[in-house]
Amino acid sequence: MTQAAEANPYAPQVARLSRVIDETPTIKTFCFDLEQPMEFRAGQFVQLGVPGLGEAPFTPSSSPLEPGHLEVTVLRTGGVTERLHRMGEGDVCTLRGPYGKGYPVEKLEGKDVVVVGGGVGLAPLRALIHVLLSMTDRLNKVVIKNGARESAELLFRRQYDEWAAHDKVSFEMTIDAPEPGWAGHVGVVTTVLEDLPNEVNVPNSYAFSCGPEIMLRFVTFALLEKGFQPEQIYLSMNRRMSCGIGKCGRCNIGPYYLCKDGPDMCYAQIKDYPNVF
Amino acid sequence: MSKMLFLSEDGLVRLLEAVKASEVYAAVRRERGPEYCHLQKVPEAELALREPRPSSSLKAFLQPAKERVAVYTNEGFDVEASRLVCEDRALVGLRACDLVAIAYLDKVFREGDFKDPFYEARRESELLVSVDCVAVHENCFCTAVGGRPFAESGFDLNITPLESGYLVEVGTERGREVVDRVADAAAEPTDEQLAERNAARQKSIDQVEKQTRGLRVTDKVQELLLAKQGTDELSEMAARCVECAACTFICPTCHCFHLYDQVGGEENFERIRTWDSCILGGYSRMAGPAGAKPTPRPSLRSRCANRLLHKYAFSPQQYGMLGCTGCGRCIEACCGEIDIREVLRELIGDTSG
Numbered sequence: 001m002t003q004a005a006e007a008n009p010y011a012p013q014v015a016r017l018s019r020v021i022d023e024t025p026t027i028k029t030f031c032f033d034l035e036q037p038m039e040f041r042a043g044q045f046v047q048l049g050v051p052g053l054g055e056a057p058f059t060p061s062s063s064p065l066e067p068g069h070l071e072v073t074v075l076r077t078g079g080v081t082e083r084l085h086r087m088g089e090g091d092v093c094t095l096r097g098p099y100g101k102g103y104p105v106e107k108l109e110g111k112d113v114v115v116v117g118g119g120v121g122l123a124p125l126r127a128l129i130h131v132l133l134s135m136t137d138r139l140n141k142v143v144i145k146n147g148a149r150e151s152a153e154l155l156f157r158r159q160y161d162e163w164a165a166h167d168k169v170s171f172e173m174t175i176d177a178p179e180p181g182w183a184g185h186v187g188v189v190t191t192v193l194e195d196l197p198n199e200v201n202v203p204n205s206y207a208f209s210c211g212p213e214i215m216l217r218f219v220t221f222a223l224l225e226k227g228f229q230p231e232q233i234y235l236s237m238n239r240r241m242s243c244g245i246g247k248c249g250r251c252n253i254g255p256y257y258l259c260k261d262g263p264d265m266c267y268a269q270i271k272d273y274p275n276v277f
Numbered sequence: 278m279s280k281m282l283f284l285s286e287d288g289l290v291r292l293l294e295a296v297k298a299s300e301v302y303a304a305v306r307r308e309r310g311p312e313y314c315h316l317q318k319v320p321e322a323e324l325a326l327r328e329p330r331p332s333s334s335l336k337a338f339l340q341p342a343k344e345r346v347a348v349y350t351n352e353g354f355d356v357e358a359s360r361l362v363c364e365d366r367a368l369v370g371l372r373a374c375d376l377v378a379i380a381y382l383d384k385v386f387r388e389g390d391f392k393d394p395f396y397e398a399r400r401e402s403e404l405l406v407s408v409d410c411v412a413v414h415e416n417c418f419c420t421a422v423g424g425r426p427f428a429e430s431g432f433d434l435n436i437t438p439l440e441s442g443y444l445v446e447v448g449t450e451r452g453r454e455v456v457d458r459v460a461d462a463a464a465e466p467t468d469e470q471l472a473e474r475n476a477a478r479q480k481s482i483d484q485v486e487k488q489t490r491g492l493r494v495t496d497k498v499q500e501l502l503l504a505k506q507g508t509d510e511l512s513e514m515a516a517r518c519v520e521c522a523a524c525t526f527i528c529p530t531c532h533c534f535h536l537y538d539q540v541g542g543e544e545n546f547e548r549i550r551t552w553d554s555c556i557l558g559g560y561s562r563m564a565g566p567a568g569a570k571p572t573p574r575p576s577l578r579s580r581c582a583n584r585l586l587h588k589y590a591f592s593p594q595q596y597g598m599l600g601c602t603g604c605g606r607c608i609e610a611c612c613g614e615i616d617i618r619e620v621l622r623e624l625i626g627d628t629s630g
């Protein structure tokens with residue numbers, strides 16, 4: 001970010017798309033080679049937009065270890081995301097950030113880490129996965145679970161084998177609606193959490209989940225049922241945001257502004273406020 | 278010259294002339310009662326220093342209802358065009374509760390990791406001239422939320438209207454510069470004048486206390502509200518709320534806004550900020566299939582409760598102060614005749630605290 005843009009937190013920089021990757025029929029990844037690298041922590045988000053149309057919050061899916069190359073993976077769902085999906089290499093986007101706290105990676109030394117994604121929810125989690133894979137020597141275990149509606153909507157499928165090939169890392173996927181020939185697991189993502197107590201040492205674990213709120217709800221209840229404490233569960237509360245910097249008031253849960261204090265919130269912090277799910 | 282001085286009616290006129298700001302916003306007499314106005318736009322209007330507080334809040338002068346916050350092109354952000362050039366400004370006739378609101382907005386916009394350069398520019402160029410409330414509006418309840426109907430800090434100059442003439446208290450160097458320009462018109466206050474000020478202040482406190490009928494928003498109230506979160510009790514007022522958002526637009530501390538982009542002139546784009554309101558259904562609506570976009574607070578009840586909780590329970594945790602100054606403006610503004618004092622009273626009982 002430029003000096004000037006820093007002084008005006010509402011002002012975007014412009015960034016030219018270096019590549020657009022088709023991920024699934026509804027999801028694309030937008031790649032930028034930034035002139036000025038954007039340093040961010042896994043889980044921090046950016047405001048990405050279409051000039052003259054507006055911006056929306058997205059958590060980069062690329063590795064924070066390569067701040068010069070930024071990737072944002074976007075589900076087509078409304079005004080801004082429709083227009084983004086029509087853009088291609090060389091087109092100009094607006095960009096500002098990073099905002100929010102990011103995942104508490106420093107807490108994970110020696111721990112079992114459970115990562116649960118649903119649909120496009122795996123995108124923000126991929127930044128975390130990149131970081132986890134770079135520090136497996138300091139972790140006890142990484143268990144990744146991913147769910148999608150149908151096999152065509154499985155995000156980053158080309159990378160699953162590569163992730164699972166890492167020492168200490170396991171990966172499991174499931175889809176809700178199988179097509180003929182599907183040999184994998186079938187069922188919502190909570191069905192692949194059933195065996196979790198045998199896969200990880202629950203009291204020594206942290207779980208991170210991102211996906212639609214309805215999924216977060218069922219994942220949370222499943223984790224609690226498996227013996228996780230609310231303190232061990234982190235949820236991406238990706239709600240409507242505008243300013244991204246704790247001023248516009250839009251994104252509160254209780255006294256927290258998700259853009260500033262999250263967007264990944266420890267369940268223990270938010271569970272007693274109404275309208276969490 | 279001392280911190281306190283006496284000015285006659287004429288002396289005060291001269292003092293206000295000596296406020297050499299290029300933009301003056303002041304409490305003035307209008308047909309329907311006192312309002313805050315851009316003085317240069319209503320040059321004929323008389324100042325309202327002995328009337329109750331204006332029914333409008335000064336928020337519009339600190340954070341305009343609509344404002345351009347950035348200009349950019351396909352090549353980048355236009356620093357020059359996005360900068361706020363702010364002339365010297367003065368706010369005249371502010372009430373103690375308005376100064377509390379400014380202190381609150383300062384915490385929102387001038388503190389934390391990100392500062393709002395527009396708010397900041399205005400505040401830095403601002404002279405604050407407050408006035409004691411010698412007349413109290415029937416909806417005022419500042420003493421119930423820890424305030425008083427006169428200011429003891431936070432101003433550059435504070436005016437106390439007396440039976441005849443005014444006492445002016447200097448709060449800052451900036452205020453001092455203004456009174457120095459009318460030094461010849463100023464006198465040392467007499468003991469009688471100081472006593473008159475104390476008596477007038479006590480009278481106003483008594484009046485506000487009388488109409489608040491023992492209402493006190495204490496730490497205990499905060500706990501009580503938190504304990505009642507999610508219960509129907511907290512959202513009773515939703516039955517009368519017509520979702521017009523007037524309460525939030527009139528409120529001096531409400532600061533919610535929305536950012537949107539538009540095509541500006543030739544080849545450039547603008548980012549605009551407008552006021553927004555947590556009472557409105559679309560406020561937190563997320564993406565999703567048309568007609569089924571989820572929102573975390575789908576019911577009006579939940580949004581009414583959130584407003585109440587933000588004012589009296591969340592703000593103390595976020596900013597160390599209540600989000601309500603007790604100005605009572607939302608009471609007149611409400612189309613559903615919701616009286617926030619009654620809402621609180623029903624929740625906590627008449628004599629709590």
Ligand SMILES: Cc1cc2nc3c(=O)[nH]c(=O)nc-3n(C[C@H](O)[C@H](O)[C@H](O)COP(=O)(O)OP(=O)(O)OC[C@H]3O[C@@H](n4cnc5c(N)ncnc54)[C@H](O)[C@@H]3O)c2cc1C
Binds near residue numbers: 074238
């Ligand atoms: C911190 C955070 C991280 C996110 N990360 C991703 C990601 O990596 N990939 C992804 O596909 N999606 C992500 N989302 C959701 C994404 O922001 C919304 O899908 C997007 O805003 C929809 O915009 P739209 O204009 O296409 O939809 P519309 O329905 O047309 O939205 C209109 C307006 O509402 C706002 N809006 C709508 N839904 C949301 C929402 N859920 N959150 C915030 N603002 C919203 C937009 O800013 C937009 O201006 C994230 C959301 C947040 C808050």
Ligand code: SF4
Binds near residue numbers: 329414426602603
């Ligand atoms: S609430 Fe108190 S300070 Fe504010 S105008 Fe009323 S009496 Fe004056």
Ligand code: SF4
Binds near residue numbers: 528529601
């Ligand atoms: S909530 Fe009502 S009484 Fe309190 S500061 Fe806002 S407008 Fe004034």
Ligand code: FES
Binds near residue numbers: 241245248250259
């Ligand atoms: S997005 Fe503005 S306060 Fe969080």
